[in-house]
Structures are given as structure tokens and as C-alpha cells.
Amino acid sequence: MSLHPSVSPRRSAIAGGLYGLLIGDAIGRCYEFKSAAELPPPEAIAMRPPCGYPATYPFVPAGTWTDDGAQALALLDSLLESGRLDLDDFGARLLAWCDEGVYTPDGQVFDIGIQTARAFSRMRAGIPAARAGDAHERANGNGALMRVLPLALWHRSDDAELVRLAIEQGRLTTATPAAA
Template identity: 40%
Template sequence: MNTVISVQDRIHGALWGALVGDALGVPVEFQSRQALRENPVTAMRGFGTHGQPSGTWSDDSSLLLCTVDSFTTCGKLNVHDLASRFVRWGVDGYCTPHGGIFDVGIATSEALSNLQNGVPPEEAGRADEYSNGNGSLMRILPVALWFLGATPEELMVSAQRASTLTHRHPRSQMACALYCLLVRALVQRVPPDKAWSQAVDAFAAYYERPPYIAERLHFRLIESGNLANQTERDIDSTGYVMHTLAAAVWCLLTSRSFEETVLKAVNLGGDTDTTGCVAGGLAGACYGMASIPPDWKSVLARHDDVQSMLARFLDRLPAPSAISQ
């Protein structure tokens, strides 16, 4: 199946998959795993935790779309433009589903305040160890797609730079870089297990130097090659960046379809919207646009606006010969 899905379809699927995964998780955010075992998410729901209508996406997708729009406008990673869009989101409700914000992480909120106060974009995110939430991982997907034709090193550096606007600790930067490597391999038609192995190998080779080498301890499970062999009880689904990354990849590696991947992610409980968003990006890159249930996509808030925004991004994407299929 994977060999007949075009690169373009995988790119499209990754973007829509992230939004769909986010929206599936919004109504049940913070619910326990046990509660979701008793009443699992099987389709789009409305209201719930945040009282939002069915198809509502969260800050995850808002900041992802800010990033999409910045690339489309600037034709490159421009951290100053990206910062201004993040501030517009926080102040004016730019790139929100219904014109206002209903959920924002602490680290992201502090970073927005720093940006408004004139702190340079790549210094706005906090760099302490307690600022390793998943707020940069959840929005990093467009970076992976824009730099598909770059070297692995260029991709990782770009992911790090984009992360620093809200999350500057090396661990968060590294998690974003590893996710981008995996997305790229999936889009390039590498099967999930091999894509993950390739991503980990490139990651390990690059981060063999300070200050990153000290952080490799926190990637032990991910680098071990045993992630897919873990049971559900071994997988955490909190807002910690390492938990979200491991959970999303585990869902991909232990599933056989887009639906199975994202529903497994959301039904882990906890930070359901972000786990769903991050896993949805991976599943869409793996299985393509056609794998996303049409009724899940059609109900998304501002569907037509989002479709236009993503179409403009796809039109502007660099198309190196190696991937322009």
C-alpha cells in the first residue's frame, strides 16, 4: 500500500492528519486512560473538556497553521515573521478555529510575553529543564515538510531554531529534530519501522556533542530499538515532550492504519489533543490523505479556510527532484 501513495499525498495527509488528531483529542483532554477505556473516542465528538463544538482544533493546530502561513509568505524559515504570527495568535486570535484562544501552555504563554516585550525570537523560549513541555513539538510539522530536500543536519538545525521561540531547552529542540527526521522518512515512502530506525541513526550521529550529548540519557527508550515492543502501560501520555514523542511514535509503530494510530493516541488519555496531533502528523505522512476518514476532515472548524491555507503552502513548497513526485 505504501508504495502507491505519492509524496504529495503524504505531505497533504500529514498536515490534515495533525489537525484531525488534534480535534479528536480536544473534547477529552485531561481524561484518564481508564475513563477512555470505558468510553473510548471512536469518532469526532463535541464539547467535553473545553465546551467546544465538534471539529474544533486547539493551540496545537493554531501554531502549526501560523508556521504554515509564515513559510508560505516568506518562502523560508523566518523566525521574526513566525514570532509576529505567534503574537497575533495570542493577542488577536489569528489562526484560531472560532476567533479566540481556549487553551495555551504555560511555557508558550511566557514566550509570547517575552516576544511582546522585545526579546529576540530565538531567545524567547525558556531554557530551563522544567520548560520541556510539548508546545514546540506540537507545531513543528511544517518545518519537516519545508526542508524535505535539505540535508539531515540542515533539517535538524531548522527544527531547533523553530523550537526556540517557545521551548529553548536542548531536550525540546532535539525532540523536534527527531520528529522531523521521522516525518521526512515517512513522506519519502520509507516503511514506519525502517523510517524510525533511519531517523534515530541520523539523530544519534548528529547529537554526539555538547550540549546535546548529556541529553541523550532522556532518549534511551527511543534510541533503544525497543519502543515498538512496549505495552500500553509502559507508555505515558502527559504534556512532557519526551512522553508525547514516545507515545506518538509508539502508536504509529504498533498500528496499521491512520484511524488506528490516531484513535490509539487519543485514547491514551492525558494530553489527548497534542498526542493526537503529533501522532496524526506521522500517520498522515505514512498512510496519505486518502486514509483520513472524510467525515473527520469535513467537520473541522474553518475547513475551507484551512484548505486554502494548506493549498498555498503546498504550492510554495520547495520541490527538489528527489521528492517532487
């Protein structure tokens, strides 16, 4: 049951999933790239890290999601506007995020993974989005996994088709089988 009569259950699920992703991403931003031993105790993990904790990206305001959240928003926007997974449209939206700060809370981009930056350079050079991801065996970024939730929430066909589309959207930034 949706919260408002005019909001469909599917739309509520998509919104709820994205809110959860963005909030979790914003909380986790402070703790990115730390080992388990470096993390504060679970009860101390919050949007603002404990006093004295060496937060990742300390210059970024609390509540700001990372590249993962921004890319998920770009994917959802593309799916909703195109009505399908359109890699060129999605790629253009990712470039708008990178170059213009679209899909960020404040217009500021503060983190782009190595594989993603390389793929963006290829797209800017005219390589189609579907072939922009690096296929080298050591090009194993996880951005495709971190942004895929909107596809799972939007998709209405069988699981095999969802898996195929999830792999396809990942090709924009990482085309190795291990990253799929």
C-alpha cells in the first residue's frame, strides 16, 4: 500500500530504495576506504563521524552522497526518461554528473573512480558508451554494482533479463567479466 493514493506501489518502492541508498551512501562516505579495524564501533557510526575520527573526505558536508549515489540517480533518471536501458543516454547523464555536478546535492563532484574516469575520457573521445568500459583483466571497479539498484527496482521482466541488463549497464565503466 502506498502512502498517498496517487503514488503507485512501484513508485513508492523505487523512491524508498533510492532514499535508502542515498542515506546509506551519505553515512558510509565518512568511512570509505577504511579497514574494519579502523572503523568506530557500530553504535558510533553516524552521518557525522565521532569527534577526532579521520573521516574520508572531511571537506564534504555531512549528508552528501558519493559518486555511487550520483550514478544511481543518473541511471534512474535515464531509465525513467528513456523507458529502457539506453546506454548512450545513461552515458550522457554520467558525463553531466562528472562535468556539471548534476545528481549531486550541491553541484560538487569529489570522487570519481579510476576506471570510471577512463571510461568518461573514452566517451568524450567519441567511443560509444557501450564500449567505453575497460575490458583489461585488472580493470575491476565496483561502480556498476554500487549504482545498479534503480535498474532492479525499475525492471519488470524476468530475472535472466535483469541480469543481462545489469551487466550491460556496467559496461559503461568496467567491461571485465569479473566486474559483471
